[in-house]
Amino acid sequence: MGRWQPNARERLEHAALELFVERGYESTTAAEIAERAGLAKSTFFRHFTDKREVLFGGQDALNGLFADAIAGAPAGATPVEALGAALAAMAEIFVAERHAWAHRRQAVVMGNSDLRERELLKLAALTEAMADALRRRGVPDPAASLAAELGCLAFRNAYTRWADPANDRHFADVARQELDDLMAATATLTGR
Amino acid sequence: MGRWQPNARERLEHAALELFVERGYESTTAAEIAERAGLAKSTFFRHFTDKREVLFGGQDALNGLFADAIAGAPAGATPVEALGAALAAMAEIFVAERHAWAHRRQAVVMGNSDLRERELLKLAALTEAMADALRRRGVPDPAASLAAELGCLAFRNAYTRWADPANDRHFADVARQELDDLMAATATLTGR
DNA sequence: GCACGCGATGGGACCAAGTCTCATCACGTA
DNA sequence: TACGTGATGAGACTTGGTCCCATCGCGTGC
Numbered sequence: 510m511g512r513w514q515p516n517a518r519e520r521l522e523h524a525a526l527e528l529f530v531e532r533g534y535e536s537t538t539a540a541e542i543a544e545r546a547g548l549a550k551s552t553f554f555r556h557f558t559d560k561r562e563v564l565f566g567g568q569d570a571l572n573g574l575f576a577d578a579i580a581g582a583p584a585g586a587t588p589v590e591a592l593g594a595a596l597a598a599m600a601e602i603f604v605a606e607r608h609a610w611a612h613r614r615q616a617v618v619m620g621n622s623d624l625r626e627r628e629l630l631k632l633a634a635l636t637e638a639m640a641d642a643l644r645r646r647g648v649p650d651p652a653a654s655l656a657a658e659l660g661c662l663a664f665r666n667a668y669t670r671w672a673d674p675a676n677d678r679h680f681a682d683v684a685r686q687e688l689d690d691l692m693a694a695t696a697t698l699t700g701r
Numbered sequence: 702m703g704r705w706q707p708n709a710r711e712r713l714e715h716a717a718l719e720l721f722v723e724r725g726y727e728s729t730t731a732a733e734i735a736e737r738a739g740l741a742k743s744t745f746f747r748h749f750t751d752k753r754e755v756l757f758g759g760q761d762a763l764n765g766l767f768a769d770a771i772a773g774a775p776a777g778a779t780p781v782e783a784l785g786a787a788l789a790a791m792a793e794i795f796v797a798e799r800h801a802w803a804h805r806r807q808a809v810v811m812g813n814s815d816l817r818e819r820e821l822l823k824l825a826a827l828t829e830a831m832a833d834a835l836r837r838r839g840v841p842d843p844a845a846s847l848a849a850e851l852g853c854l855a856f857r858n859a860y861t862r863w864a865d866p867a868n869d870r871h872f873a874d875v876a877r878q879e880l881d882d883l884m885a886a887t888a889t890l891t892g893r
Numbered sequence: 894g895c896a897c898g899c900g901a902t903g904g905g906a907c908c909a910a911g912t913c914t915c916a917t918c919a920c921g922t923a
Numbered sequence: 924t925a926c927g928t929g930a931t932g933a934g935a936c937t938t939g940g941t942c943c944c945a946t947c948g949c950g951t952g953c
Contacts, residue, residue, distance in 0.1 A: 517930085517931090538908095538909065538910090539909080539910070539911085540909085548931080548932090549931070549932050549933070550910095550911095550932095550933095551912090551913090551931080551932065551933075551934085552930080552931055552932075554910085554911060554912080555930080555931080558911090559910090559911085560909095560910065560911090587890065587891050587892060588889075588890050588891075589890050589891050622822075625822070626818055626819065626821070626822045627818065629818070629821040629822055629825055630814075630817070630818045630821055633821055651858075651882045651883055651885075651886040652886035652889050652890060654854065655851070655854065655883055655886050655887065655890070656890050658850055658851075658854050659847070659850075659890070662846065662847065662850050666843075690843045691843055691847055692891065693843075694843040694844035694847050695847065695887060695890075697780075697844050698779065698780050698781050698844060698847070698848050698887075699779050699780075699781050699884065700779060709901085709902090730937095730938070730939090731938080731939065731940085732938085740902075740903090741902070741903045741904070742903095742904090742939095742940095743902080743903065743904075743905085743941090743942090744901080744902055744903075746939085746940060746941080747901080747902080750940090751939090751940085752938095752939065752940090
């Protein structure tokens with residue numbers, strides 16, 4: 510077979526998404542993914558601990574980028590301003606070239622309960638990374654985890670909007686607006 | 702075997718927690734759980750769709766209780782006041798008699814990644830139930846999901862504190878304080 | 894008292910996820 | 924040319940989870 514051809518991991522990710530779109534996640538076997546990528550089942554599990562994990566590569570990089578952006582925000586920035594800077598920094602990942610891919614992937618993830626579950630785990634890790642970064646900025650603790658939760662919600666909303674096939678705005682624009690909307694809503698929670 | 706003895710589901714839940722505490726979640730087989738409960742493996746999966754699910758019974762009841770309490774809050778109550786009422790209503794589930802059980806269960810869940818993942822799914826469902834209940838009260842949408850997220854965070858913090866073996870306060874007290882702390886922290890997010 | 898139906902169970906075949914071990918292969922280097 | 928290294932292939936094995944069918948206890952009507 511195509512043994513020793515380069516980019517085994519990328520080939521697996523590509524074959525997986527392709528098959529998931531064609532037949533659905535549950536009707537696709539790890540062995541089939543490996544086969545389409547020209548590899549063996551054992552090699553698949555050498556690259557990914559999980560069948561699900563093949564759709565969640567680069568998540569650690571995302572967490573790191575987020576945390577770095579929070580750490581790198583101006584010293585006088587409020588927690589929410591730091592979150593805004595971090596969301597804006599995500600735009601370098603969610604560029605127009607990845608838009609079609611993101612949309613297909615998102616449809617697969619949302620269509621399966623196991624994958625949604627895994628996504629929640631990844632988002633929880635992202636939230637924890639944000640909270641840690643905020644604590645290192647000196648934000649005390651109920652506020653740090655609260656702000657992280659808020660940031661995560663803004664990110665989720667922004668990503669959902671951005672990945673919509675009808676969307677043509679830049680991620681940074683969408684994210685800024687979602688965060689603003691959330692902050693405006695905050696004021697209404699104790700009033701009325 | 703103990704065929705036809707009553708409360709098969711409860712026996713399975715009890716046997717499962719017992720075995721998980723003894724040998725750990727991963728080292729316990731679904732067949733072993735069934736055996737200790739005097740049942741067959743196939744019967745286990747007739748009562749629980751999942752091996753994990755055996756630790757998450759009553760979750761739907763919790764969601765319903767939460768949603769009902771939000772719906773039943775006074776007409777003039779703010780979203781946060783409705784959340785406070787709902788958290789207080791949880792005290793009828795988290796009573797002193799269940800404290801020891803809750804602590805043992807929590808230790809098992811926190812000790813395994815698959816179980817934490819499932820817990821996140823359950824908490825997401827709880828959050829969604831809260832958001833729906835708030836929307837039915839007329840709370841518009843970024844605010845409803847934001848308040849639900851906030852309520853879920855308060856619930857998580859309160860549950861963690863309450864389930865601590867050293868704790869001897871009532872759930873309602875712990876929950877009220879956690880919610881107050883979160884609301885106080887909200888004010889600091891845009892300031893300083 | 895008996896036949897019948899219904900719901901819960903046992904038993905086991907079966908598939909796929911995931912683990913593990915060992916042999917194999919390509920490539921660089923001495 | 925021999926050797927070491929790292930990635931791969933092949934396949935056995937365990938377990939989660941599904942499915943089908945026979946069996947059992949119990950209630951009901953006759």
